[in-house]
Amino acid sequence: MKESVVKETNIEVRQATQPQKRQLDYIKAIPLFSIIGFTTLVVVPWYGVTYGYSWLDWTLFGILYLITGLGITVGYHRLISHRSFECHPAVRVAFLIAGGWALENSAIKWGADHVRHHAFTDTDDDPYNAKRGFWYSHCGWIFYKTQPIYEKFRAPFLRDKWLVWQERYYIPIVISGLLLPALVSGLFYGWQGAIGAFLLAGVARVFLVLNSTFCINSICHLWGTQPYDAKNTSRDSWWISLITLGEGYHNYHHAFQRDYRNGPKWGNFDPSKWLIFMLYKIGLADNLVRGTKGGISS
Numbered sequence: 670m671k672e673s674v675v676k677e678t679n680i681e682v683r684q685a686t687q688p689q690k691r692q693l694d695y696i697k698a699i700p701l702f703s704i705i706g707f708t709t710l711v712v713v714p715w716y717g718v719t720y721g722y723s724w725l726d727w728t729l730f731g732i733l734y735l736i737t738g739l740g741i742t743v744g745y746h747r748l749i750s751h752r753s754f755e756c757h758p759a760v761r762v763a764f765l766i767a768g769g770w771a772l773e774n775s776a777i778k779w780g781a782d783h784v785r786h787h788a789f790t791d792t793d794d795d796p797y798n799a800k801r802g803f804w805y806s807h808c809g810w811i812f813y814k815t816q817p818i819y820e821k822f823r824a825p826f827l828r829d830k831w832l833v834w835q836e837r838y839y840i841p842i843v844i845s846g847l848l849l850p851a852l853v854s855g856l857f858y859g860w861q862g863a864i865g866a867f868l869l870a871g872v873a874r875v876f877l878v879l880n881s882t883f884c885i886n887s888i889c890h891l892w893g894t895q896p897y898d899a900k901n902t903s904r905d906s907w908w909i910s911l912i913t914l915g916e917g918y919h920n921y922h923h924a925f926q927r928d929y930r931n932g933p934k935w936g937n938f939d940p941s942k943w944l945i946f947m948l949y950k951i952g953l954a955d956n957l958v959r960g961t962k963g964g965i966s967s
């Protein structure tokens with residue numbers, strides 16, 4: 670039933686859409702991402718050489734990379750955007766917070782852009798249209814203002830109160846994700862520890878998780894194999910799964926977008942599907958969707 674509602678919505682949007690001119694976002698995206706890029710590429714190495722990072726800073730970096738990465742891949746992507754499984758409300762909120770810590774916009778914005786990517790892959794209405802080249806699909810697209818068509822894709826997500834809640838408190842959630850490692854390291858190593866953890870496990874971690882997600886839209890639409898569907902530019906690049914926690918099997922994902930697995934074979938490196946399956950085994954997730962030749966099944 671839900672599937673038909675979404676499909677109907679997409680059909681309405683398909684009929685209404687016209688390619689729209691993009692405008693650069695001088696106020697929000699360009700300054701914000703310039704600060705994050707400069708801090709990660711210049712300030713973080715400088716601080717490391719001058720003051721050093723503790724084992725705790727590196728541990729927090731690794732833990733938060735995994736938590737926020739899975740917040741995006743399992744939470745924003747497979748749970749919210751594709752409804753690949755259902756889960757306990759507490760688990761859902763945990764994923765919304767973990768995904769929010771990744772600074773990839775609210776789950777509503779992320780999901781609306783992503784559904785649009787699947788609906789209009791490789792066209793002007795695809796927010797990360799790979800036909801516009803590597804840099805545009807990797808990160809160039811975020812420096813442009815959102816197209817008006819976005820509102821039509823946003824509407825279905827507004828029916829979910831927890832998604833609306835997460836969008837309302839998105840900024841405090843992001844800030845808490847940056848300050849949490851600083852607080853933990855600060856308790857052990859004072860101000861120097863707090864600043865080191867903020868830079869490494871806060872800002873640099875955000876930069877790296879962002880770029881891991883960007884690789885799906887760029888590399889996984891440029892390089893790799895197309896064993897499942899050659900009608901669009903999506904590709905399987907297994908090595909991208911190593912940094913994206915399983916999302917590199919992108920050709921399979923475009924062919925079976927509701928499947929809770931991106932790597933369907935047992936040997937595929939897909940920690941995101943392992944986590945979903947583990948949640949299922951302990952009773953916190955249900956109705957896992959699998960792609961089949963004839964369509965989908967739970």
Ligand SMILES: [Zn+2]
Nearest residue numbers: 786886903919
């Ligand atoms: Zn794609």
Ligand SMILES: [Zn+2]
Nearest residue numbers: 751783922926
């Ligand atoms: Zn997807």
